[in-house]
Amino acid sequence: GFDDLHACADPGAPEHGYKTPSAGVFFESVVVRFHCQEGYRLNGTSKKLCVRHFNGSLSWKPSDKPVCLQEVTDCLVPHVEDAEIHNKTYRTGDKLIISCHEGFQIRYPDLDNMVSVCQDDGTWDNLPICQGCLRPLVLPHSYINISEFESSFPVGTVVYYQCFPGYKLEGAEFLECMYNLIWSDSPPRCLDVEVCPLPPMVSHGDYICHPRPCERYNHGTVVEFYCDPGYTLTNDYKYITCQYGEWFPSYQVYCVKTEQTWPNTQETLLTTWKIVAFTATSVLLVLLLVILARMFQTKFKTHFLPRGNQEGSMGDPDFVVVDGVPVMLPSYDEAVSSGLNALAPGYSATTDQGHILQTEDQNPPAYPGPRITDTLPSEFETCDSRSGSSELLQSLYPSPVCQAAALPGSERTDVSRSTAGEAVSTSPRIDIAD
Numbered sequence: 086g087f088d089d090l091h092a093c094a095d096p097g098a099p100e101h102g103y104k105t106p107s108a109g110v111f112f113e114s115v116v117v118r119f120h121c122q123e124g125y126r127l128n129g130t131s132k133k134l135c136v137r138h139f140n141g142s143l144s145w146k147p148s149d150k151p152v153c154l155q156e157v158t159d160c161l162v163p164h165v166e167d168a169e170i171h172n173k174t175y176r177t178g179d180k181l182i183i184s185c186h187e188g189f190q191i192r193y194p195d196l197d198n199m200v201s202v203c204q205d206d207g208t209w210d211n212l213p214i215c216q217g218c219l220r221p222l223v224l225p226h227s228y229i230n231i232s233e234f235e236s237s238f239p240v241g242t243v244v245y246y247q248c249f250p251g252y253k254l255e256g257a258e259f260l261e262c263m264y265n266l267i268w269s270d271s272p273p274r275c276l277d278v279e280v281c282p283l284p285p286m287v288s289h290g291d292y293i294c295h296p297r298p299c300e301r302y303n304h305g306t307v308v309e310f311y312c313d314p315g316y317t318l319t320n321d322y323k324y325i326t327c328q329y330g331e332w333f334p335s336y337q338v339y340c341v342k343t344e345q346t347w348p349n350t351q352e353t354l355l356t357t358w359k360i361v362a363f364t365a366t367s368v369l370l371v372l373l374l375v376i377l378a379r380m381f382q383t384k385f386k387t388h389f390l391p392r393g394n395q396e397g398s399m400g401d402p403d404f405v406v407v408d409g410v411p412v413m414l415p416s417y418d419e420a421v422s423s424g425l426n427a428l429a430p431g432y433s434a435t436t437d438q439g440h441i442l443q444t445e446d447q448n449p450p451a452y453p454g455p456r457i458t459d460t461l462p463s464e465f466e467t468c469d470s471r472s473g474s475s476e477l478l479q480s481l482y483p484s485p486v487c488q489a490a491a492l493p494g495s496e497r498t499d500v501s502r503s504t505a506g507e508a509v510s511t512s513p514r515i516d517i518a519d
Contacts, residue, residue, distance in 0.1 A: 168189075253275065
């Protein structure tokens with residue numbers, strides 16, 4: 086209406102200020118000035134002009150409305166994390182005096198201007214911060230031993246990483262904040278692994294884990310069972326191992342009283358049968374070896390002993406070694422009978438019979454004493470029997486009768502007579518008077 090076409094609207098006065106002229110009608114080309122009260126300063130344009138636009142309407146230019154702000158002579162003490170502010174009051178142009186806590190280093194936004202100054206408007210320019218190592222990354226399925234509200238860590242801080250149950254840590258377990266405000270290593274990862282359920286509970290016993298403590302049962306965890314005092318395990322094997330989410334071996338563990346016998350006797354019977362079978366087999370092997378040794382001994386005696394000794398004597402053959410050659414010694418019977426062939430008169434051995442034959446003189450010796458024929462039965466054995474003896478004995482002690490038997494018929498008679506004559510001449514004669 087009329088206001089828009091012939092005059093500008095009242096621009097109003099800022100809070101804690103005023104304008105000139107303060108009232109009236111503001112026609113085209115009228116200028117209005119703005120002022121602030123004591124203790125305040127004007128923020129914005131200080132004057133406006135009423136102008137007409139192309140469409141014929143009137144308005145103020147510029148259109149922004151100024152404000153009056155309270156004058157500030159000091160800068161407030163800034164809040165800097167992990168820092169110590171030394172001065173408590175700062176006026177315009179003062180420099181900030183600050184020091185960081187131990188382990189933190191001061192950092193300015195403008196690296197070329199390492200100072201912060203209080204401005205006229207009560208603000209600080211280039212305000213520094215005290216910086217440590219930034220919060221390390223925490224990858225999925227892992228956690229660290231620091232508060233989630235901490236964002237910066239001083240030099241020397243050690244962060245310990247752990248994985249949730251069912252996951253295995255891969256990488257560095259500890260990270261340390263270095264002097265250059267960088268962590269010593271990259272954050273580790275937690276890989277998915279299969280976790281075993283709780284081990285079977287044991288009455289009158291318990292278990293321990295390797296490695297300790299029993300917080301989670303990942304692949305490879307070994308559980309060792311033990312019993313309370315007065316109880317013993319029913320099985321000698323007391324370990325189970327977590328393998329791909331299952332316990333191996335999968336058996337129930339029991340603790341029974343020491344004096345109590347485990348009711349399941351199947352394993353005991355099996356062990357007893359094994360012991361009995363082993364003992365019986367050992368005894369049979371020993372008996373077999375004894376029988377084989379006895380058979381070998383018998384065959385050895387049959388092959389090496391003279392036939393006369395085999396039939397009449399169970400003793401071992403006697404022999405001596407002369408220049409590396411074994412020489413068979415005569416037995417007692419052979420030695421005595423050979424001597425009687427040379428000393429006893431009136432006796433001769435036949436070649437066809439195995440008994441003693443008397444000569445023409447049937448009378449025994451007249452001297453007292455035991456009869457020689459009764460004590461020496463084995464001397465006058467047949468030549469066939471002596472031929473089975475050792476050739477060495479025949480060469481050492483030849484029998485005259487056997488020699489005579491080996492001669493032709495005409496010579497055999499002469500040898501018999503000669504033998505008889507020698508026996509008569511060498512035998513003592515005792516005449517008994519009538």
